[in-house]
Amino acid sequence: MGSIRIRELTKKYGDVAAVDGISMDIDDGEFLVLLGPSGCGKTTLLRMIAGLLGPTSGSILLDDVDITDAPSRQRDVAMVFQNYALYPHLSVQKNLAFPLRVRRTDKAEIEERVRDAAGQLDIDHLLDRKPKELSGGQRQRVAVGRAIVRNPRAFLMDEPLSNLDAKLRTATRRELGALHRRLGATFVYVTHDQVEAMTMATRIALLDGGKVEQIGTPEEVYDRPASVFVAGFLGSPPMNLLDGDVAADSERVVVDAPGVRAPLWHGETERRDVVLGVRPEHLRIAEPDDEVRFDAVVDLLENLGSEEIAHCVVGETGTTLSFRGRRPTGLHVGAHVVLTADLTDLHLFDRTSGRRLDWVPDTVSAHALAGA
Ligand SMILES: Nc1ncnc2c1ncn2[C@@H]1O[C@H](COP(=O)(O)OP(=O)(O)O)[C@@H](O)[C@H]1O
Ligand SMILES: [Mg+2]
Numbered sequence: 001m002g003s004i005r006i007r008e009l010t011k012k013y014g015d016v017a018a019v020d021g022i023s024m025d026i027d028d029g030e031f032l033v034l035l036g037p038s039g040c041g042k043t044t045l046l047r048m049i050a051g052l053l054g055p056t057s058g059s060i061l062l063d064d065v066d067i068t069d070a071p072s073r074q075r076d077v078a079m080v081f082q083n084y085a086l087y088p089h090l091s092v093q094k095n096l097a098f099p100l101r102v103r104r105t106d107k108a109e110i111e112e113r114v115r116d117a118a119g120q121l122d123i124d125h126l127l128d129r130k131p132k133e134l135s136g137g138q139r140q141r142v143a144v145g146r147a148i149v150r151n152p153r154a155f156l157m158d159e160p161l162s163n164l165d166a167k168l169r170t171a172t173r174r175e176l177g178a179l180h181r182r183l184g185a186t187f188v189y190v191t192h193d194q195v196e197a198m199t200m201a202t203r204i205a206l207l208d209g210g211k212v213e214q215i216g217t218p219e220e221v222y223d224r225p226a227s228v229f230v231a232g233f234l235g236s237p238p239m240n241l242l243d244g245d246v247a248a249d250s251e252r253v254v255v256d257a258p259g260v261r262a263p264l265w266h267g268e269t270e271r272r273d274v275v276l277g278v279r280p281e282h283l284r285i286a287e288p289d290d291e292v293r294f295d296a297v298v299d300l301l302e303n304l305g306s307e308e309i310a311h312c313v314v315g316e317t318g319t320t321l322s323f324r325g326r327r328p329t330g331l332h333v334g335a336h337v338v339l340t341a342d343l344t345d346l347h348l349f350d351r352t353s354g355r356r357l358d359w360v361p362d363t364v365s366a367h368a369l370a371g372a
């Protein structure tokens with residue numbers, strides 16, 4: 001078991017709330033990723049769950065038991081730190097055994113659990129070494145092993161891959177995913193890396209300014225971002241966001257923005273300021289009869305090998321628009337290009353609140369914009 005319920009959790013430093021009234025339910029066996037830019041409160045939230053930091057207000061429940069005031073030692077959770085925090089003077093064997101020794105586990109059981117964890121992580125041959133005799137990747141495994149030996153209800157990990165090089169990070173990402181499936185335990189995993197979040201998470205909680213912007217499966221947050229912030233955080237390059245307005249134009253409701261025309265549906269609506277979103281990979285070069293049109297000039301081309309990214313400028317205001325397509329796109333810098341996208345790939349957000357507006361693409365009947 002390892003369900004975690006967080007209720008109205010706040011941590012203030014002076015007047016500044018590092019974590020600002022966060023509530024979320026993490027189910028037993030989830031791989032929940034706390035994702036967000038540097039300084040958004042990920043580490044602070046994780047350390048409060050670990051009991052390394054006391055909240056200003058709010059509560060934390062582990063398997064329905066209130067642990068808000070329980071000391072770290074008495075919480076059945078194990079933390080893996082970004083810098084691994086291994087004891088430099090102890091061997092790998094002793095580092096792995098350490099959490100069990102402080103809990104006065106009996107010797108035979110310690111040996112068995114250490115052997116088992118070392119086997120799972122493929123570090124059996126390193127047991128006599130000291131941390132300084134290990135590579136970064138091996139140290140990272142020892143840090144994970146030290147959590148595994150405790151057989152905790154939940155694993156808490158703070159950017160455990162950030163000190164590894166790119167290739168090792170990719171490999172270790174897969175291993176952590178496999179470890180999670182094998183153990184079936186709850187993982188709460190902090191990262192600022194959207195690829196780690198998208199590939200490993202059962203759900204992603206995207207944080208900004210100490211608050212949860214959106215929580216959902218990787219598909220939900222990518223395909224239906226709840227706000228301009230989420231839309232602009234995920235994707236590479238992230239979703240294009242253009243200021244415009246939505247209004248009825250003779251018989252059609254259209255989004256108008258400089259250099260952009262997007263007829264949405266037949267009918268009426270009240271004029272409102274919006275942000276129009278479209279992902280770079282959903283754009284394509286328009287045919288003459290395509291109704292959705294982005295008039296753009298190519299400013300920069302990036303060759304990614306299999307694909308090409310054209311960074312364009314639309315309208316007189318110089319809003320940027322990225323288009324990602326299979327290479328070669330046939331475009332060149334300075335070229336004028338008209339791009340289009342399917343209506344189902346256009347996202348609308350309220351300009352004032354930044355929240356998503358829901359609408360149903362349908363050229364026959366009118367749909368009221370619902371949302372913030
Ligand atoms: N001990 C502290 N004293 C004052 N401010 C802090 C302290 N720890 C964190 N903060 C502030 O709280 C905010 C969230 O920090 P943190 O949780 O470390 O963010 P993240 O892990 O998402 O990068 C940041 O603005 C940070 O400067
Ligand atoms: Mg952090």
